[in-house]
Amino acid sequence: MLRLAELWVRRGAGAVLHGVSLEVPRGELTALVGANGAGKTSLLLTISGILRPHRGELWWNPEGEEPVRLDRLSPKRIVELGVIHCPEGRQLFASMTVYDNLLLGAHQRRDRRAVERDVARMFTLFPILGERRRQRAGSLSGGEQTMLAIARALMARPRLLLLDEPSLGLAPQMADRIFETLLELRAQGVTLLLVEQNARAALEIADRGYVLEGGRVVRSGPAQQLRSDPMVQRAYLGIGA
Amino acid sequence: MSAYLLQQLLNGLMLGSLYALVAIGFSLIYSILRLINFAHGDLLMVGAFAALAAAALGGPWWAVVAIVVASGALAGIAVERVAIRPLRGMPQVTGFIATLAVSVAIENLALILFTGQPRTFPVPELLRGQLELGPVRATRVDLVIILSTWLLLLVLLVVVRWSRFGRAMRALADNLLAARLVGVDVDRTILFAFALGSAFAAYAGLLWGARFGQVDPLMGFAPGLKAFVACVLGGVGSLAGAVLGGYLLGLAEVLFVGLLPPAYSGLRDAFVFAALILLLLFLPNGLLGRPEEERA
Amino acid sequence: MRGAAAHLLLALALAALVALVQRALSPYAVTLLSLVLMQVALAVSLQVTNGLTGLFSLGHPAFMTVGAYVSAILTYPVRRKGFMMPDLPPVLAESEWALVPAVLVAALAAALLALVVGLSVLRLKGHYLAVATLGLIIVVRTLVNNLDGYTRGGLGLSGVPRLTDPWTVYAFVVLVWYLCWRIKHSSYGRAMMAMRENELAARSTGVDVLALQLFAFVFGAAVAGAAGALTVHLVSVVTPGAYGIPLAFTLVVMVVIGGQGSLTGAALAAVLVALASEALRPLEESLELYGLSQALVAVALLLMLRFRPQGLFGSREPGLLVGGSNLGGSSSACPSPARTTPRAVSAGTAPSTPDAPRS
Numbered sequence: 001m002l003r004l005a006e007l008w009v010r011r012g013a014g015a016v017l018h019g020v021s022l023e024v025p026r027g028e029l030t031a032l033v034g035a036n037g038a039g040k041t042s043l044l045l046t047i048s049g050i051l052r053p054h055r056g057e058l059w060w061n062p063e064g065e066e067p068v069r070l071d072r073l074s075p076k077r078i079v080e081l082g083v084i085h086c087p088e089g090r091q092l093f094a095s096m097t098v099y100d101n102l103l104l105g106a107h108q109r110r111d112r113r114a115v116e117r118d119v120a121r122m123f124t125l126f127p128i129l130g131e132r133r134r135q136r137a138g139s140l141s142g143g144e145q146t147m148l149a150i151a152r153a154l155m156a157r158p159r160l161l162l163l164d165e166p167s168l169g170l171a172p173q174m175a176d177r178i179f180e181t182l183l184e185l186r187a188q189g190v191t192l193l194l195v196e197q198n199a200r201a202a203l204e205i206a207d208r209g210y211v212l213e214g215g216r217v218v219r220s221g222p223a224q225q226l227r228s229d230p231m232v233q234r235a236y237l238g239i240g241a
Numbered sequence: 242m243s244a245y246l247l248q249q250l251l252n253g254l255m256l257g258s259l260y261a262l263v264a265i266g267f268s269l270i271y272s273i274l275r276l277i278n279f280a281h282g283d284l285l286m287v288g289a290f291a292a293l294a295a296a297a298l299g300g301p302w303w304a305v306v307a308i309v310v311a312s313g314a315l316a317g318i319a320v321e322r323v324a325i326r327p328l329r330g331m332p333q334v335t336g337f338i339a340t341l342a343v344s345v346a347i348e349n350l351a352l353i354l355f356t357g358q359p360r361t362f363p364v365p366e367l368l369r370g371q372l373e374l375g376p377v378r379a380t381r382v383d384l385v386i387i388l389s390t391w392l393l394l395l396v397l398l399v400v401v402r403w404s405r406f407g408r409a410m411r412a413l414a415d416n417l418l419a420a421r422l423v424g425v426d427v428d429r430t431i432l433f434a435f436a437l438g439s440a441f442a443a444y445a446g447l448l449w450g451a452r453f454g455q456v457d458p459l460m461g462f463a464p465g466l467k468a469f470v471a472c473v474l475g476g477v478g479s480l481a482g483a484v485l486g487g488y489l490l491g492l493a494e495v496l497f498v499g500l501l502p503p504a505y506s507g508l509r510d511a512f513v514f515a516a517l518i519l520l521l522l523f524l525p526n527g528l529l530g531r532p533e534e535e536r537a
Numbered sequence: 538m539r540g541a542a543a544h545l546l547l548a549l550a551l552a553a554l555v556a557l558v559q560r561a562l563s564p565y566a567v568t569l570l571s572l573v574l575m576q577v578a579l580a581v582s583l584q585v586t587n588g589l590t591g592l593f594s595l596g597h598p599a600f601m602t603v604g605a606y607v608s609a610i611l612t613y614p615v616r617r618k619g620f621m622m623p624d625l626p627p628v629l630a631e632s633e634w635a636l637v638p639a640v641l642v643a644a645l646a647a648a649l650l651a652l653v654v655g656l657s658v659l660r661l662k663g664h665y666l667a668v669a670t671l672g673l674i675i676v677v678r679t680l681v682n683n684l685d686g687y688t689r690g691g692l693g694l695s696g697v698p699r700l701t702d703p704w705t706v707y708a709f710v711v712l713v714w715y716l717c718w719r720i721k722h723s724s725y726g727r728a729m730m731a732m733r734e735n736e737l738a739a740r741s742t743g744v745d746v747l748a749l750q751l752f753a754f755v756f757g758a759a760v761a762g763a764a765g766a767l768t769v770h771l772v773s774v775v776t777p778g779a780y781g782i783p784l785a786f787t788l789v790v791m792v793v794i795g796g797q798g799s800l801t802g803a804a805l806a807a808v809l810v811a812l813a814s815e816a817l818r819p820l821e822e823s824l825e826l827y828g829l830s831q832a833l834v835a836v837a838l839l840l841m842l843r844f845r846p847q848g849l850f851g852s853r854e855p856g857l858l859v860g861g862s863n864l865g866g867s868s869s870a871c872p873s874p875a876r877t878t879p880r881a882v883s884a885g886t887a888p889s890t891p892d893a894p895r896s
Contacts, residue, residue, distance in 0.1 A: 277664045277668065327843050328842060328843060333664065337593070337667060338789060338793060342790075342842070345783070346835035346836055348828070353827070466672075507679070510676075511683075514672030518654075518672055521658070521665055521668075
């Protein structure tokens with residue numbers, strides 16, 4: 001389980017997270033919804049070690065192992081622990097090939113053979129990437145780039161996968177494919193933290209959810225319960241007045 | 242083609258090889274740090290003096306080469322640790338000023354240790370003598386310079402293209418945030434790039450000494466600046482561009498001297514740097530470089 | 538008004554120092570004082586070119602070389618001109634100029650060169666400009682070296698009339714200081730600093746960035762040209778490499794140590810660096826450790842960059858000289874908001890400021 005306890009994060013002059021506490025239970029899919037600028041991306045960047053909290057704690061407790069305090073580790077160590085961040089759409093290695101991008105996803109792994117097998121697996125999962133394996137990532141369409149970003153994250157064999165807006169800019173059909181993939185991953189035992197602006201879709205597949213506003217958690221609970229929360233419905237699901 | 246012109250081409254190829262060896266390290270460092278390493282040329286001098294010391298100790302030629310390469314790599318690592326890493330995250334110009342200071346420090350340290358008096362570089366028996374290649378006469382040194390440069394470039398190509406480290410380096414040059422998110426060890430990769438680029442420059446210093454027969458503490462300055470010109474010509478940050486620029490510059494310089502009346506040959510350096518200024522103006526991304534915005 | 542009084546007092550004190558040194562100390566001390574003052578003038582003018590605008594020019598020595606040769610040629614004794622400079626056109630070969638017009642023409646020549654070069658080169662950003670101006674130093678040196686019919690090439694010009702004394706240098710420093718101070722505290726100076734902090738924002742408020750940069754560049758070159766001319770009349774000899782890259786470096790050190798944009802800081806740093814180098818000279822000579830002082834200066838710069846990157850004074854001037862009351866932060870001529878200059882990789886240790894998504 002991933003646990004954030006009273007996490008404060010500054011970015012530039014002001015704070016972006018004001019004492020956020022939340023939990024991502026092992027093997028579940030947790031959704032984090034909120035408007036633009038609510039601090040969702042900053043939260044993910046903090047978990048992956050790019051941003052440092054100046055207060056609070058960040059614990060990751062993988063199955064059958066001692067809990068580790070993440071907020072003191074380098075991004076590299078965090079990746080080695082299986083905490084993988086799939087950043088929002090365009091953070092690919094644009095000048096490198098699709099194939100290189102996938103290999104970089106598995107950068108911390110040393111099992112060459114298994115890595116190659118995983119590449120093949122990604123090409124079955126996303127056939128279009130297989131067709132474009134020698135193309136520069138920057139030349140892919142928006143949807144293809146999103147797929148590549150997810151595939152790259154999967155190459156690391158994540159135990160905890162942080163996803164930032166994986167459905168952004170995708171056709172509805174394609175977005176559904178992505179969400180199906182996430183459910184499959186959950187079935188395989190991967191813990192997921194999903195950041196989405198598309199709150200409806202996110203809360204539909206999630207086990208539980210958190211609503212972030214201005215760097216604070218304003219609602220939390222089982223996804224089902226959030227879906228019927230009038231405040232959430234009004235602000236994020238476009239229901240009621 | 243006349244024999245004279247062929248001879249000039251060979252000389253240009255030789256000089257271009259030296260420039261390419263220095264320029265490629267320059268570009269390597271720039272591509273991942275966006276830093277113009279002004280001290281890069283001085284690593285050539287370090288290599289030349291290391292060769293001098295190693296040769297004085299006696300020992301087989303491969304040991305001399307190994308010592309030169311190792312001392313270049315170590316010097317590069319020292320530069321990165323002492324002057325570059327502590328300043329990461331500061332404005333670009335600060336880093337540049339720091340490398341300027343490093344360059345001055347290295348040069349003056351060498352002045353203190355070795356005095357400004359040029360020293361003769363003992364050309365090993367192995368590299369003496371000439372070969373007749375049809376109408377062209379090549380010294381052995383020339384051939385060693387050209388061929389070993391090609392070999393090294395090939396090795397570098399393999400490393401950058403297919404090795405884990407090479408991939409990490411390209412990733413870092415391409416997208417820093419993404420590189421960190423996939424677990425690239427940024428510090429180590431930068432350090433390695435410094436070591437690699439500096440080793441290349443040091444090896445170029447060995448060749449430089451063997452070719453021109455003299456070493457002195459300031460010998461790295463001009464080749465360093467010219468390597469920068471080569472990088473700009475080829476496109477700063479592009480490895481292929483650095484090689485291309487190195488060869489073009491070497492050929493241009495030799496032809497400038499070889500084809501114009503002797504009265505102009507003193508203007509060689511003015512020509513190179515006037516060309517630099519023009520290049521920066523009209524072809525700021527070089528022949529193979531991409532615009533800064535796109536590379537981000 | 539208090540500020541003006543303080544300036545006047547400072548000028549008088551400096552005059553007293555010059556008089557004292559001239560009266561009481563050796564000719565060596567007099568020359569030393571003149572050279573230190575000259576460095577002050579150079580550093581302060583570079584503060585306008587680089588410090589206020591955020592440009593990074595290393596070109597001062599190139600302009601000094603131009604100024605030195607122009608003035609040397611103009612003032613050279615006619616009877617020796619034919620022998621020393623056989624290629625001079627008759628107009629120049631038959632005239633022998635006085636100091637002031639010669640220095641003015643020298644400054645003008647340097648300024649013209651800067652105008653031509655600046656019109657093209659100033660479009661370059663950051664370190665590219667640095668390397669281009671470094672190239673300019675080499676181009677000028679090579680040209681001077683090869684135009685031996687005018688310059689005697691690598692031999693250098695010796696026997697240039699000694700037309701300068703410490704009082705000329707004193708007047709020059711006071712003039713340069715006055716001009717630089719006025720520029721910094723004019724609306725142009727404020728626009729320059731605004732542009733340094735955020736070029737885009739400055740542009741959007743109607744600042745003509747290129748014109749200001751060009752002005753700063755040309756102004757600095759004119760001062761450098763005049764300084765080169767005055768120096769040649771002080772030491773009576775000039776060679777193509779007399780003002781080269783080491784000097785460019787030293788001047789940059791003074792600007793950085795003084796604090797980007799601080800005239801007082803640059804002046805103080807110039808005195809410090811010049812005196813320190815001079816103090817180390819005997820040590821260098823007795824121990825035969827030539828290069829020691831430059832190496833130490835380089836190390837000092839590295840330490841400064843690491844532990845006090847804003848320099849001694851930031852971009853401020855001491856409150857006494859500014860002369861304001863406590864209102865509006867007397868000592869702060871330019872508050873320094875967040876920089877927007879491009880940054881090198883800020884990876885690894887840098888906390889909580891990730892790079893903006895780069896793509």
